Amino acid sequence: MDIKKILREAGIVGAGGAGFPSYAKLSDGADTLLINAAECEPLLFTDFTILGEELDTVLDGARLIADALKIDRVLLCVKDHNAQSFGFSDGETLSHGVTVRVLPDVYPLGDEINLIYESTGRLVQPGCLPITQGVIVYNVETLYNVSSAVRDGKSVTDKWLTLGGDIDKTRVLRVPVGTPIKKLFKQYGITVPESHVVVDGGPSMGRIVYPLTAVVGKTTKGILILPRDIPAISMKLRTADRHVAVANAVCCQCTNCTEMCPRALLGYPLEPHRLVRASNEVVRAMPEAFTSALLCCGCGICEISACGQYISPKAVIAGQKKILAEARIRYPQGKEKVEPTADRSMRRVPVSRWRSLLGVAKFHRAPQGDFEEFSCGEAIVPLNRHIGAPSVAAVNVGDRVAKGDLIARAADGLSIDQHASIDGVVTAIDENGIRIKQK
Ligand code: SF4
Numbered sequence: 538m539d540i541k542k543i544l545r546e547a548g549i550v551g552a553g554g555a556g557f558p559s560y561a562k563l564s565d566g567a568d569t570l571l572i573n574a575a576e577c578e579p580l581l582f583t584d585f586t587i588l589g590e591e592l593d594t595v596l597d598g599a600r601l602i603a604d605a606l607k608i609d610r611v612l613l614c615v616k617d618h619n620a621q622s623f624g625f626s627d628g629e630t631l632s633h634g635v636t637v638r639v640l641p642d643v644y645p646l647g648d649e650i651n652l653i654y655e656s657t658g659r660l661v662q663p664g665c666l667p668i669t670q671g672v673i674v675y676n677v678e679t680l681y682n683v684s685s686a687v688r689d690g691k692s693v694t695d696k697w698l699t700l701g702g703d704i705d706k707t708r709v710l711r712v713p714v715g716t717p718i719k720k721l722f723k724q725y726g727i728t729v730p731e732s733h734v735v736v737d738g739g740p741s742m743g744r745i746v747y748p749l750t751a752v753v754g755k756t757t758k759g760i761l762i763l764p765r766d767i768p769a770i771s772m773k774l775r776t777a778d779r780h781v782a783v784a785n786a787v788c789c790q791c792t793n794c795t796e797m798c799p800r801a802l803l804g805y806p807l808e809p810h811r812l813v814r815a816s817n818e819v820v821r822a823m824p825e826a827f828t829s830a831l832l833c834c835g836c837g838i839c840e841i842s843a844c845g846q847y848i849s850p851k852a853v854i855a856g857q858k859k860i861l862a863e864a865r866i867r868y869p870q871g872k873e874k875v876e877p878t879a880d881r882s883m884r885r886v887p888v889s890r891w892r893s894l895l896g897v898a899k900f901h902r903a904p905q906g907d908f909e910e911f912s913c914g915e916a917i918v919p920l921n922r923h924i925g926a927p928s929v930a931a932v933n934v935g936d937r938v939a940k941g942d943l944i945a946r947a948a949d950g951l952s953i954d955q956h957a958s959i960d961g962v963v964t965a966i967d968e969n970g971i972r973i974k975q976k
Pocket residue numbers: 794797798799800801807809832833834835836837838839840850851854
Protein backbone atom coordinates (compact mmCIF):
# COMPACT_ATOMS: atom_id res chain seq x y z
CA MET A 538 0.00 0.00 0.00
CA ASP A 539 1.40 3.42 -0.99
CA ILE A 540 -0.13 5.53 1.78
CA LYS A 541 1.52 8.71 0.52
CA LYS A 542 -0.21 8.32 -2.85
CA ILE A 543 -3.54 7.53 -1.20
CA LEU A 544 -3.43 10.65 0.99
CA ARG A 545 -2.43 12.90 -1.91
CA GLU A 546 -5.11 11.49 -4.21
CA ALA A 547 -7.75 11.69 -1.47
CA GLY A 548 -7.02 15.42 -1.08
CA ILE A 549 -6.20 15.20 2.63
CA VAL A 550 -4.76 18.30 4.28
CA GLY A 551 -4.28 19.18 7.95
CA ALA A 552 -7.85 19.81 8.99
CA GLY A 553 -6.90 21.86 12.01
CA GLY A 554 -4.32 24.30 10.74
CA ALA A 555 -3.04 26.01 7.64
CA GLY A 556 -3.90 23.15 5.27
CA PHE A 557 -0.53 21.45 4.90
CA PRO A 558 -0.93 18.43 2.58
CA SER A 559 -0.90 15.42 4.90
CA TYR A 560 1.07 13.11 2.59
CA ALA A 561 4.04 15.50 2.80
CA LYS A 562 4.41 14.90 6.54
CA LEU A 563 5.07 11.20 6.01
CA SER A 564 8.78 10.71 6.46
CA ASP A 565 11.04 8.08 7.94
CA GLY A 566 12.82 8.65 11.21
CA ALA A 567 9.83 9.19 13.52
CA ASP A 568 9.27 7.09 16.63
CA THR A 569 6.24 8.99 17.94
CA LEU A 570 2.94 9.98 16.37
CA LEU A 571 0.85 12.56 18.19
CA ILE A 572 -2.88 12.85 17.63
CA ASN A 573 -3.54 16.53 18.20
CA ALA A 574 -6.86 16.68 20.04
CA ALA A 575 -5.94 19.76 22.06
CA GLU A 576 -8.66 21.88 20.38
CA CYS A 577 -7.21 24.99 21.93
CA GLU A 578 -9.55 27.62 20.53
CA PRO A 579 -12.50 28.59 22.73
CA LEU A 580 -16.02 28.00 21.32
CA LEU A 581 -14.92 25.12 19.07
CA PHE A 582 -16.20 21.61 19.76
CA THR A 583 -15.36 20.05 16.42
CA ASP A 584 -12.59 17.63 17.41
CA PHE A 585 -14.39 16.93 20.67
CA THR A 586 -17.45 15.79 18.67
CA ILE A 587 -15.42 13.73 16.22
CA LEU A 588 -13.75 11.92 19.13
CA GLY A 589 -17.16 11.26 20.67
CA GLU A 590 -18.67 9.98 17.42
CA GLU A 591 -15.74 8.39 15.59
CA LEU A 592 -13.01 7.56 18.11
CA ASP A 593 -12.24 4.16 16.61
CA THR A 594 -11.94 5.58 13.08
CA VAL A 595 -9.55 8.30 14.30
CA LEU A 596 -7.38 5.77 16.16
CA ASP A 597 -7.45 3.48 13.14
CA GLY A 598 -6.17 6.36 10.96
CA ALA A 599 -3.36 6.89 13.44
CA ARG A 600 -2.50 3.18 13.45
CA LEU A 601 -2.38 3.11 9.64
CA ILE A 602 0.14 5.97 9.62
CA ALA A 603 2.13 4.46 12.49
CA ASP A 604 2.35 1.05 10.80
CA ALA A 605 3.31 2.57 7.44
CA LEU A 606 6.17 4.51 9.08
CA LYS A 607 7.07 1.81 11.65
CA ILE A 608 6.29 4.15 14.54
CA ASP A 609 6.07 2.49 17.96
CA ARG A 610 4.39 5.12 20.08
CA VAL A 611 1.04 6.77 19.31
CA LEU A 612 -0.32 9.32 21.80
CA LEU A 613 -3.81 10.80 21.83
CA CYS A 614 -3.13 14.29 23.24
CA VAL A 615 -6.24 15.65 24.90
CA LYS A 616 -6.81 18.47 27.36
CA ASP A 617 -7.72 17.65 30.92
CA HIS A 618 -11.33 18.89 30.79
CA ASN A 619 -12.01 16.85 27.64
CA ALA A 620 -10.22 13.81 29.05
CA GLN A 621 -12.59 13.99 32.01
CA SER A 622 -15.62 14.21 29.70
CA PHE A 623 -14.51 11.07 27.87
CA GLY A 624 -13.41 9.30 31.04
CA PHE A 625 -9.82 9.00 29.76
CA SER A 626 -6.93 8.86 32.18
CA ASP A 627 -3.31 9.68 31.47
CA GLY A 628 -1.38 6.62 30.28
CA GLU A 629 -4.52 4.61 29.50
CA THR A 630 -4.27 2.36 26.44
CA LEU A 631 -7.09 2.66 23.92
CA SER A 632 -7.82 0.52 20.86
CA HIS A 633 -5.19 0.26 18.09
CA GLY A 634 -2.47 0.53 20.74
CA VAL A 635 -2.95 4.26 21.26
CA THR A 636 -2.02 5.76 24.64
CA VAL A 637 -3.82 8.72 26.20
CA ARG A 638 -1.71 11.75 27.09
CA VAL A 639 -3.64 14.23 29.22
CA LEU A 640 -2.56 17.85 28.72
CA PRO A 641 -3.01 20.76 31.13
CA ASP A 642 -5.90 23.18 30.43
CA VAL A 643 -3.72 26.00 29.13
CA TYR A 644 -3.54 27.96 25.88
CA PRO A 645 -1.97 27.45 23.28
CA LEU A 646 -1.25 23.72 23.23
CA GLY A 647 -2.64 23.31 19.72
CA ASP A 648 0.64 24.91 18.61
CA GLU A 649 2.68 21.95 17.35
CA ILE A 650 5.89 23.00 19.05
CA ASN A 651 4.23 23.49 22.44
CA LEU A 652 2.19 20.31 21.98
CA ILE A 653 5.29 18.23 21.26
CA TYR A 654 7.14 19.61 24.27
CA GLU A 655 4.18 19.16 26.59
CA SER A 656 3.46 15.61 25.38
CA THR A 657 6.96 14.19 24.96
CA GLY A 658 9.38 16.54 26.72
CA ARG A 659 11.21 16.96 23.39
CA LEU A 660 11.91 20.46 22.15
CA VAL A 661 11.89 21.12 18.42
CA GLN A 662 14.71 23.58 17.93
CA PRO A 663 14.01 26.98 16.34
CA GLY A 664 13.30 26.75 12.61
CA CYS A 665 13.34 22.94 12.62
CA LEU A 666 10.54 20.51 11.78
CA PRO A 667 8.99 18.09 14.31
CA ILE A 668 10.59 15.15 12.50
CA THR A 669 13.99 16.35 13.77
CA GLN A 670 12.76 15.25 17.21
CA GLY A 671 11.32 12.01 15.81
CA VAL A 672 7.72 13.26 16.02
CA ILE A 673 4.87 13.58 13.53
CA VAL A 674 1.63 15.35 14.46
CA TYR A 675 -1.80 14.88 12.89
CA ASN A 676 -5.09 16.45 13.84
CA VAL A 677 -8.07 14.29 14.89
CA GLU A 678 -10.12 15.02 11.77
CA THR A 679 -7.15 14.47 9.49
CA LEU A 680 -6.77 10.95 10.87
CA TYR A 681 -10.49 10.33 10.44
CA ASN A 682 -9.96 11.25 6.77
CA VAL A 683 -6.90 8.98 6.54
CA SER A 684 -8.89 5.96 7.75
CA SER A 685 -11.78 6.78 5.39
CA ALA A 686 -9.39 7.06 2.44
CA VAL A 687 -7.41 3.89 3.16
CA ARG A 688 -10.25 1.61 4.34
CA ASP A 689 -13.12 2.86 2.17
CA GLY A 690 -11.41 4.67 -0.71
CA LYS A 691 -13.18 7.91 0.28
CA SER A 692 -11.75 11.29 -0.67
CA VAL A 693 -12.27 14.40 1.43
CA THR A 694 -15.69 15.71 0.45
CA ASP A 695 -17.09 16.78 3.82
CA LYS A 696 -16.00 19.01 6.65
CA TRP A 697 -16.88 18.95 10.33
CA LEU A 698 -17.28 22.37 11.91
CA THR A 699 -18.74 24.20 14.90
CA LEU A 700 -21.40 26.81 14.16
CA GLY A 701 -21.44 29.04 17.21
CA GLY A 702 -20.65 32.33 18.89
CA ASP A 703 -23.31 34.90 19.75
CA ILE A 704 -26.25 32.80 18.50
CA ASP A 705 -28.93 30.86 20.30
CA LYS A 706 -27.30 27.44 20.09
CA THR A 707 -23.91 25.89 19.32
CA ARG A 708 -24.06 23.15 16.71
CA VAL A 709 -21.49 20.78 15.29
CA LEU A 710 -22.21 20.05 11.63
CA ARG A 711 -20.83 17.94 8.84
CA VAL A 712 -21.22 19.76 5.53
CA PRO A 713 -19.90 19.37 1.97
CA VAL A 714 -16.58 21.15 1.34
CA GLY A 715 -17.40 24.41 -0.45
CA THR A 716 -20.77 24.96 1.22
CA PRO A 717 -21.62 28.69 1.04
CA ILE A 718 -21.80 30.16 4.53
CA LYS A 719 -24.92 32.17 3.62
CA LYS A 720 -26.75 28.89 2.97
CA LEU A 721 -25.77 27.61 6.41
CA PHE A 722 -27.08 30.81 7.96
CA LYS A 723 -30.32 30.57 6.03
CA GLN A 724 -30.86 26.98 7.14
CA TYR A 725 -30.40 27.85 10.81
CA GLY A 726 -32.18 31.21 10.72
CA ILE A 727 -29.03 33.21 11.48
CA THR A 728 -28.87 36.91 10.61
CA VAL A 729 -25.58 38.67 11.18
CA PRO A 730 -26.23 42.10 12.78
CA GLU A 731 -24.15 45.17 11.78
CA SER A 732 -22.52 44.99 15.18
CA HIS A 733 -21.10 41.50 14.51
CA VAL A 734 -18.69 39.77 12.17
CA VAL A 735 -18.27 36.21 10.91
CA VAL A 736 -15.07 34.34 11.71
CA ASP A 737 -13.74 31.26 9.92
CA GLY A 738 -11.90 29.39 12.69
CA GLY A 739 -11.56 30.16 16.38
CA PRO A 740 -11.74 33.58 18.04
CA SER A 741 -7.96 33.72 18.64
CA MET A 742 -6.52 32.66 15.31
CA GLY A 743 -9.49 32.63 12.93
CA ARG A 744 -10.01 35.21 10.19
CA ILE A 745 -12.94 37.51 9.51
CA VAL A 746 -14.81 36.49 6.36
CA TYR A 747 -17.56 38.10 4.30
CA PRO A 748 -20.66 35.96 4.85
CA LEU A 749 -22.15 36.55 1.39
CA THR A 750 -19.17 35.06 -0.44
CA ALA A 751 -17.31 32.84 2.05
CA VAL A 752 -17.44 29.06 1.72
CA VAL A 753 -16.42 26.19 3.97
CA GLY A 754 -12.89 25.01 3.20
CA LYS A 755 -11.01 21.87 4.24
CA THR A 756 -9.47 23.77 7.16
CA THR A 757 -12.67 25.42 8.43
CA LYS A 758 -12.98 24.23 12.04
CA GLY A 759 -15.67 26.69 12.97
CA ILE A 760 -17.94 29.45 11.77
CA LEU A 761 -18.49 31.93 14.58
CA ILE A 762 -20.68 35.01 14.77
CA LEU A 763 -19.06 37.45 17.20
CA PRO A 764 -19.49 41.10 18.28
CA ARG A 765 -17.07 43.63 16.79
CA ASP A 766 -16.33 45.23 20.15
CA ILE A 767 -14.83 42.27 21.99
CA PRO A 768 -11.01 42.17 22.26
CA ALA A 769 -10.75 39.10 20.01
CA ILE A 770 -12.42 40.92 17.13
CA SER A 771 -11.50 44.58 17.58
CA MET A 772 -7.84 43.68 17.02
CA LYS A 773 -8.71 41.79 13.82
CA LEU A 774 -10.57 44.85 12.48
CA ARG A 775 -7.54 47.12 12.64
CA THR A 776 -5.56 47.44 9.37
CA ALA A 777 -2.02 46.08 9.12
CA ASP A 778 -0.56 49.59 8.69
CA ARG A 779 -2.48 50.84 11.72
CA HIS A 780 -1.10 47.98 13.83
CA VAL A 781 2.45 49.00 12.95
CA ALA A 782 1.77 52.70 13.49
CA VAL A 783 0.23 52.11 16.93
CA ALA A 784 3.05 49.79 17.97
CA ASN A 785 5.78 52.17 16.79
CA ALA A 786 4.09 55.08 18.56
CA VAL A 787 2.98 53.81 21.94
CA CYS A 788 5.02 50.76 22.96
CA CYS A 789 6.62 51.48 26.33
CA GLN A 790 9.01 48.53 26.10
CA CYS A 791 7.66 46.91 29.24
CA THR A 792 8.63 43.48 27.73
CA ASN A 793 5.45 41.77 28.99
CA CYS A 794 4.78 40.40 25.51
CA THR A 795 8.13 38.63 25.44
CA GLU A 796 7.79 37.41 29.01
CA MET A 797 4.46 35.74 28.23
CA CYS A 798 5.14 34.54 24.67
CA PRO A 799 4.72 30.72 24.64
CA ARG A 800 7.47 30.32 22.05
CA ALA A 801 9.84 32.56 24.04
CA LEU A 802 9.02 30.52 27.15
CA LEU A 803 10.31 27.48 25.28
CA GLY A 804 13.58 29.35 24.89
CA TYR A 805 13.02 30.46 21.31
CA PRO A 806 14.88 33.70 20.50
CA LEU A 807 11.61 35.52 19.77
CA GLU A 808 11.30 38.94 21.36
CA PRO A 809 8.08 40.62 20.30
CA HIS A 810 8.90 43.73 22.36
CA ARG A 811 11.89 44.33 20.08
CA LEU A 812 10.10 43.45 16.84
CA VAL A 813 7.27 45.95 17.45
CA ARG A 814 9.76 48.83 17.38
CA ALA A 815 10.52 48.34 13.68
CA SER A 816 8.66 49.92 10.80
CA ASN A 817 7.99 47.80 7.73
CA GLU A 818 10.45 49.97 5.77
CA VAL A 819 13.23 48.93 8.13
CA VAL A 820 12.24 45.26 7.84
CA ARG A 821 12.26 45.54 4.04
CA ALA A 822 15.67 47.19 4.09
CA MET A 823 17.34 44.58 6.31
CA PRO A 824 15.12 41.47 6.45
CA GLU A 825 17.93 39.22 7.72
CA ALA A 826 17.81 41.09 11.02
CA PHE A 827 14.18 40.06 11.56
CA THR A 828 14.23 36.30 10.97
CA SER A 829 13.11 35.72 14.58
CA ALA A 830 9.62 36.85 13.42
CA LEU A 831 9.41 33.47 11.64
CA LEU A 832 9.34 31.75 15.05
CA CYS A 833 5.95 33.28 15.96
CA CYS A 834 3.00 30.87 15.85
CA GLY A 835 0.39 33.66 15.84
CA CYS A 836 -1.25 32.55 19.09
CA GLY A 837 -2.11 36.11 20.15
CA ILE A 838 -1.06 35.85 23.81
CA CYS A 839 1.02 39.01 23.31
CA GLU A 840 -1.89 41.14 22.05
CA ILE A 841 -4.76 39.80 24.18
CA SER A 842 -3.10 38.81 27.43
CA ALA A 843 0.23 40.60 27.72
CA CYS A 844 0.02 44.10 26.30
CA GLY A 845 -1.62 46.85 28.30
CA GLN A 846 -1.17 49.42 25.51
CA TYR A 847 -3.62 47.91 23.03
CA ILE A 848 -0.79 46.92 20.71
CA SER A 849 -0.79 43.71 18.69
CA PRO A 850 2.74 42.37 18.41
CA LYS A 851 1.12 39.36 16.72
CA ALA A 852 -0.22 41.52 13.86
CA VAL A 853 3.01 43.50 13.52
CA ILE A 854 4.97 40.26 13.35
CA ALA A 855 2.51 38.80 10.81
CA GLY A 856 3.34 41.75 8.53
CA GLN A 857 7.05 41.14 9.04
CA LYS A 858 6.64 37.45 8.21
CA LYS A 859 4.97 38.45 4.95
CA ILE A 860 7.91 40.67 4.04
CA LEU A 861 10.35 37.85 4.86
CA ALA A 862 8.32 35.40 2.76
CA GLU A 863 8.38 37.80 -0.20
CA ALA A 864 12.16 38.06 0.21
CA ARG A 865 12.28 34.21 0.40
CA ILE A 866 14.09 34.37 3.72
CA ARG A 867 13.84 31.39 6.05
CA TYR A 868 14.92 30.94 9.64
CA PRO A 869 18.51 29.65 9.73
CA GLN A 870 18.17 26.12 11.17
CA GLY A 871 20.62 24.81 13.71
CA LYS A 872 21.71 28.32 14.62
CA GLU A 873 21.40 27.70 18.33
CA LYS A 874 20.30 25.10 20.86
CA VAL A 875 17.67 26.39 23.23
CA GLU A 876 16.07 25.28 26.49
CA PRO A 877 12.71 26.22 28.03
CA THR A 878 12.79 28.96 30.66
CA ALA A 879 12.63 27.94 34.32
CA ASP A 880 9.36 29.83 34.96
CA ARG A 881 7.50 28.58 31.88
CA SER A 882 4.90 26.58 33.79
CA MET A 883 3.93 29.62 35.89
CA ARG A 884 3.41 31.90 32.90
CA ARG A 885 0.99 29.82 30.89
CA VAL A 886 -2.57 31.07 30.41
CA PRO A 887 -5.41 28.85 31.71
CA VAL A 888 -8.10 28.28 29.05
CA SER A 889 -10.88 29.75 31.19
CA ARG A 890 -8.89 32.98 31.57
CA TRP A 891 -8.12 32.98 27.86
CA ARG A 892 -11.85 32.85 27.04
CA SER A 893 -12.50 35.82 29.34
CA LEU A 894 -9.63 37.86 27.94
CA LEU A 895 -10.90 37.31 24.40
CA GLY A 896 -14.39 38.40 25.50
CA VAL A 897 -16.01 35.14 24.42
CA ALA A 898 -16.60 33.38 27.75
CA LYS A 899 -20.35 33.99 27.63
CA PHE A 900 -20.59 32.36 24.19
CA HIS A 901 -18.76 29.20 25.23
CA ARG A 902 -21.67 26.76 25.21
CA ALA A 903 -21.25 23.08 24.46
CA PRO A 904 -23.41 21.73 21.61
CA GLN A 905 -26.53 19.90 22.70
CA GLY A 906 -27.36 16.56 21.10
CA ASP A 907 -25.84 14.86 18.07
CA PHE A 908 -23.93 16.50 15.26
CA GLU A 909 -26.01 17.35 12.21
CA GLU A 910 -25.49 16.68 8.49
CA PHE A 911 -26.26 19.59 6.18
CA SER A 912 -26.22 19.97 2.41
CA CYS A 913 -27.78 22.76 0.37
CA GLY A 914 -27.24 21.40 -3.16
CA GLU A 915 -24.57 23.96 -3.97
CA ALA A 916 -20.80 24.05 -3.39
CA ILE A 917 -17.77 26.03 -4.51
CA VAL A 918 -14.76 23.77 -3.97
CA PRO A 919 -11.69 25.99 -3.44
CA LEU A 920 -8.53 24.98 -5.30
CA ASN A 921 -6.08 27.11 -3.31
CA ARG A 922 -6.94 26.78 0.37
CA HIS A 923 -4.01 24.46 1.13
CA ILE A 924 -0.29 25.06 1.46
CA GLY A 925 1.48 24.50 -1.84
CA ALA A 926 0.45 24.96 -5.46
CA PRO A 927 -3.26 25.35 -6.29
CA SER A 928 -4.93 22.24 -7.71
CA VAL A 929 -5.62 22.28 -11.46
CA ALA A 930 -9.22 21.92 -12.64
CA ALA A 931 -9.84 18.59 -14.41
CA VAL A 932 -13.49 19.25 -15.39
CA ASN A 933 -15.25 21.74 -17.65
CA VAL A 934 -18.32 23.89 -17.17
CA GLY A 935 -21.35 21.76 -17.99
CA ASP A 936 -19.80 18.45 -16.83
CA ARG A 937 -21.99 16.31 -14.61
CA VAL A 938 -20.16 15.08 -11.49
CA ALA A 939 -20.96 12.75 -8.62
CA LYS A 940 -19.86 13.23 -5.01
CA GLY A 941 -16.28 11.96 -4.72
CA ASP A 942 -15.38 12.37 -8.42
CA LEU A 943 -12.00 13.91 -9.16
CA ILE A 944 -12.53 17.52 -10.28
CA ALA A 945 -9.01 18.96 -9.93
CA ARG A 946 -5.58 17.37 -10.04
CA ALA A 947 -2.61 18.11 -7.82
CA ALA A 948 -0.20 20.54 -9.48
CA ASP A 949 3.51 19.71 -9.69
CA GLY A 950 5.29 19.91 -6.35
CA LEU A 951 3.37 20.23 -3.09
CA SER A 952 -0.34 20.00 -3.95
CA ILE A 953 -3.42 17.77 -3.68
CA ASP A 954 -6.29 16.38 -5.75
CA GLN A 955 -9.77 17.81 -5.19
CA HIS A 956 -13.14 16.10 -5.45
CA ALA A 957 -16.78 16.95 -6.01
CA SER A 958 -18.44 17.39 -2.63
CA ILE A 959 -21.98 16.99 -3.99
CA ASP A 960 -23.71 15.44 -7.00
CA GLY A 961 -24.45 18.05 -9.67
CA VAL A 962 -23.28 19.99 -12.68
CA VAL A 963 -20.19 22.22 -12.88
CA THR A 964 -21.53 25.74 -13.45
CA ALA A 965 -18.36 27.83 -13.09
CA ILE A 966 -14.60 27.54 -12.70
CA ASP A 967 -12.83 30.69 -11.54
CA GLU A 968 -10.51 32.10 -8.87
CA ASN A 969 -12.99 31.05 -6.16
CA GLY A 970 -12.87 27.40 -7.16
CA ILE A 971 -15.16 24.96 -8.96
CA ARG A 972 -18.86 25.71 -8.53
CA ILE A 973 -21.22 22.72 -8.54
CA LYS A 974 -24.99 22.91 -8.47
CA GLN A 975 -27.43 20.11 -7.93
CA LYS A 976 -29.65 19.86 -11.05
S1 SF4 B 1 1.61 35.67 18.65
FE1 SF4 B 1 2.78 36.79 20.18
S2 SF4 B 1 2.77 35.47 21.96
FE2 SF4 B 1 2.17 34.18 20.23
S3 SF4 B 1 4.08 33.28 19.46
FE3 SF4 B 1 3.76 35.19 18.33
S4 SF4 B 1 4.90 36.74 19.46
FE4 SF4 B 1 4.65 34.99 20.81
